[in-house]
Amino acid sequence: MNFNRGKVQILYGYLPGAVFAHDEYGHCRVTMIELSALGQINRAALAEVVGDMLNQWPNDWQRQAFPAVRNADDLARNYFVGEPTGVKFEPFPTALRCPRCGRVYRLRDLQRSTATPGQCPLVGCGGKLEQMPFVQAHQCGRLDEMFVQREGCSIHGTTSLYFDDTGRVTTARWRCRQCAGAEVARLRQTPCNCSYSLLGTEDPSEKRLRFLPVTDPAVFKPQIAPFINFPHDDMARLSGPEARPWVLARIWGLLATPVRDAMAAGSTSDEDPMVAAAFRDLAALAPDNPRVREYTARRTARHAGAAVADRMLRLVPGATPQTLRVSRRLLEQVAVLDNVATLTIDAAAQRAANRGDEPHERRLRDIQIWARERLGLAELRALDGFPIGLAAVGFTRIKADPNQTILNPFPQYNRRTPLYAVVAETEAIYFQLDPQRVVRWLQQNQLLPTAPLATNEEAWARLYGEVPGLGLRRNDPLFQQPAASAVRTLVHSISHVLLRHIEWSGYAAQSIGEYLIPEGIACVLYASRYTDTRVGGLLTLFEQGIDRWLRSALDEGGDCVLDPFCSEEGGACVGCLHREFNCTEFNRELSRAVLFGGTVAQHGPALVPFGPNVSGYWRM
Structure with missing residues (x-):
């Protein structure tokens, strides 16, 4: 069986191994994706982001099914990059339950029987069969149907065995009807002897498959890497x-x-x-x-x-053109500034002046000054035609965190590991921080030696010379340099605070992606739309509502529904900065404390470089 879905829909919900609800066939599992080769794609950029994603899983055994990706040649030799065009799937789970009598049947047994399709074969029942509501999954990527009890009660055997579906795994039971519903067995967790169970955890509960509702998002978590697709x-x-x-x-x-x-x-x-x-x-x-x-x-x-x-x-003392360190992300930042149609706040203000809207012109010019002085945002631009691509690299189950999962590849395609990719030009908003303020913030947090600064270029030179970890890839030892980690946390946290209030654009926050450029103290927030039509919500937000957006980010960005606990433990959680989708850093290196400051009782991982009293970038 096959059907068609939108390209981005396939990436997030219909890749091989995913379980979804079909209007006609019930719950199904994807078995294969039909692909067409992608020609116009920057394979060097894709190779780098795929390599960086693989390196987020810290141990070789957590990603051992993937060929190494060091450059575009590795990508071409070992991977097939294709655009999804269709989906093939099969029914899953294949165990069916009658809600009237509670009896459970396997699909293969029913197919051999003479019973009416879709109806309970028990004489006198005839209830409409439904798929079992639970599956078993494990952090290693294994997915099984729930175990169907084969033994009944000691008196009546299996003749009156039924499944009591209470809607919850903890209370669902196998029972005997003739024994007045007496419990026969609980749901049985299957042990897993995978690498994760042997090497990745000491927790006994994580060595067994976990029961999940078949519709639970934890059943399938796609790992998707964004890349900028310049020629x-x-x-x-x-x-x-x-x-x-x-x-x-x-x-x-x-x-x-x-x-x-x-x-x-x-x-x-x-x-x-x-x-x-x-x-x-x-x-x-x-x-x-x-x-x-x-x-x-x-x-x-x-x-x-x-x-x-x-x-x-x-x-840069002693530098020559050959010895200057320039990362791919800096090249992409330059390409954005040089090649993508942009709208600055000055240009938006001039538009307002040209149409005679002087109050709006004043608001735009005021917010430009306020954003620099209050938020430390040196530059803001709207981008039209931002060339973004998404590549589905693999998947995890139960969790997304690389420290607690094994990354699984998709089934081979043309004898190579497939990468499912889509590319498009979309709308976006670009921001860059004030380099002098970033350096002063690092100095206030005792992460750089104190020294006076007179110009922006001096600040840039200090960041370039004294924080080299910003321009290095994840597998380099200097990547975790304290000052580099602090700057990444700063840029990332500002991105997530702004995304919390992106509803002014008409987009849901989860439909906006982020592309971090920490070495350029910059970020691009882009609309995840891969169609020929553009809504224009981000462009409208920039030109008409940027003042409301930025002020609400400052006024409400320091709040969390789980405070004071969240603030005391690092200042980032599901109640404030964490995102379910579109965070390539898996919600790491995030904290409201880097923006709003304060005393942190229990430092989370993002605040390890800091002392007990964090100086906030937005409180300077």
């Missing part, structure tokens, strides 16, 4: 050593023009001495000649571009 050639031009000074200059605010233009203007290799002498002679005779003006403008830009690159290198 490979564009990214390759930015990744060469000659481009690195301009890439950093663009991020650090030293360069106001796209990197490709600065590189073209900054090149002096085409300045022939004889041509230069000829133009100097012509300029002396006819200074207003159009060719002279064009040459002079190009030469001025050339020297200005070279000056930016030189200034950039002076900020």
Whole structure:
């Protein structure tokens, strides 16, 4: 049997191993996904995010079914990247219960009988059969139907055995009808001898499969990695050593023009001495000649571009273009700034002025100043046409936390491990923090030595030189450098606080994804829409409601329904910052304390770098 679903629907709810409710066939389990090859995809970016996701599972045995992904060649050799086009499935569970008499049958036995399909075969009953409501699952990825009792009571055997479904695993029982409903057995948990049971836990309860309602989201948890899908050639031009000074200059605010233009203007290799002498002679005779003006403008830009690159290198002592450290995420940040249609607050204010809406123009200009001074947001932009992709890498059961699960691949496709991917251009909001304020915040929390700062570029140079863990991948030892962990926690926490109040856009918070760029102290919040139509909710929010959005984030972002317990234990839980979907960090490195400050009695993992008194970024 097969059917069709939307591409993103398939990624989140219909991948192989998932259980879902079908309108006609009841509960079913997905067995296979039909794929079509994806051509226009940045495989280098995909390889990096897949490798980073695999490395979130800390031990080899937790991800041993996956081939290593170090680069795009590994991806091409071992993985099949495809776009889902259809779903094949089978009935699951296959044990059926009659709600009238409580008797339980297996589908294969009923198929051999002469009873009316879908009806209880017990003489005189004829009730409509329903699937059993529970399944068994384990952190290793195993999924079984619940055990069907084969032994009845000691007096009547199985002739009067029935299942008493109370709706709860803890109280459901196998009973004997002739013994006035006496209990015969409880639900029996199946032991699991998997790697997780042997190596990953000492808790006896986690060594057995757990009963879950068949509709429980814990039955199947897809692990999905977002990646930015800029063309490979564009990214390759930015990744060469000659481009690195301009890439950093663009991020650090030293360069106001796209990197490709600065590189073209900054090149002096085409300045022939004889041509230069000829133009100097012509300029002396006819200074207003159009060719002279064009040459002079190009030469001025050339020297200005070279000056930016030189200034950039002076900020990093001893650096050369070859030794500058530039991560892929910084390249993507530059590509966003250079290639994606953006709307700044200044531009939105000018639009309001052009249509004569002076009160709204003033509100926008006021909120721009307020956001920088009060929230430490140096830059805010709306993006139209943000090229995002999602790739389903594997799945877990019961939990999503890499420390408590085994990551499972999907069944092989064309003899390779499949990655189910969708790509689209969508709307988004980009924010970047104030580098001087970030450095001062690190100093107040005693994570950087105190030293005066005069300019943004000095602050950027300090972050670059003294917090190298920001630009490194997860498997590097410096990744967990205390200051780097603190900055990641800061950017991540601001992202989640803003997402709590995204309803001003008309989107539900869970339908908005985040793409963190901690080395650029930036983040992109994007709409998870992969259709040809765009709602425009985030763009409207940016232009019409950004003041309400940001002020509500500050006014209510410090609250949690589970306080004071949440605040005392780290300041992040299901009542405030945790998200069920679209968090690639699995709700780690999050805390309201990094924004609002306070004394934390029991530090959660996100606050390990900090002392007992946390200085809040939004309280500076």
